[in-house]
Each structure stands twice: as structure tokens, then as C-alpha cells.
Amino acid sequence: MAECTDPRCAVHHGLAPRGIQITGRVVSDKAKRTVIVETDFARYMYKYERFLRKRSRVPAHNPECINAKAGNVVNIAETRRLSKTKSFVVTGIVK
Ligand SMILES: [Zn+2]
Numbered sequence: 718m719a720e721c722t723d724p725r726c727a728v729h730h731g732l733a734p735r736g737i738q739i740t741g742r743v744v745s746d747k748a749k750r751t752v753i754v755e756t757d758f759a760r761y762m763y764k765y766e767r768f769l770r771k772r773s774r775v776p777a778h779n780p781e782c783i784n785a786k787a788g789n790v791v792n793i794a795e796t797r798r799l800s801k802t803k804s805f806v807v808t809g810i811v812k
Pocket residue numbers: 721722723726727728729730780782783
């Protein structure tokens with residue numbers, strides 16, 4: 718593994734993850750050091766007494782040492798706000 722030069726890395730440079738942790742699929746790796754992570758989940762709706770399928774998209778910081786690509790399943794953790802839209806960091810690739 719190459720030496721990690723990204724200061725915004727939760728593994729090597731002590732970017733403190735806190736708050737929620739989620740596992741999702743990378744749907745976009747177009748932006749530099751940023752991935753879009755999508756998760757499907759079901760939320761129960763009392764009014765209709767059924768589950769409603771929902772989906773969320775979260776922009777997350779993707780350090781070069783992890784370098785997740787579209788299609789990867791990754792763990793992401795909440796951290797401090799890294800940019801206008803990013804407050805999550807990729808902590809590892811599941812598969
Ligand atoms: Zn790193």
C-alpha cells in the first residue's frame with residue numbers, strides 16, 4: 718500500500734469518526750476524492766400499515782489509500798464537516 722498523504726483520512730491521519738456508521742454501495746466515483754454512497758432501507762408507515770422502501774444518497778470523502786470505486790460496498794462513518802456537502806468519510810471496503 719502506498720504511503721497515505723491525505724490528511725482527511727480516518728485510518729492514517731486521525732480524522733475522528735463519530736456519530737452514525739452506515740454500509741452502502743458506491744454509485745458514483747466521478748468527483749476527486751469523493752464518492753456517492755447509496756443505501757436502501759425500509760421505513761414502516763403507520764398510516765398505510767406497510768413498509769415503504771426508501772433510498773438515501775450520501776456524499777463521502779474517499780481517501781486515496783482506500784480509493785473506493787463505483788460498485789464497491791463500503792463502510793462510511795460520520796465525521797466533522799469536510800465541505801459544503803460532505804460530512805462522511807469512507808472507512809473501508811466491504812467487497
Ligand atoms: Zn489513509
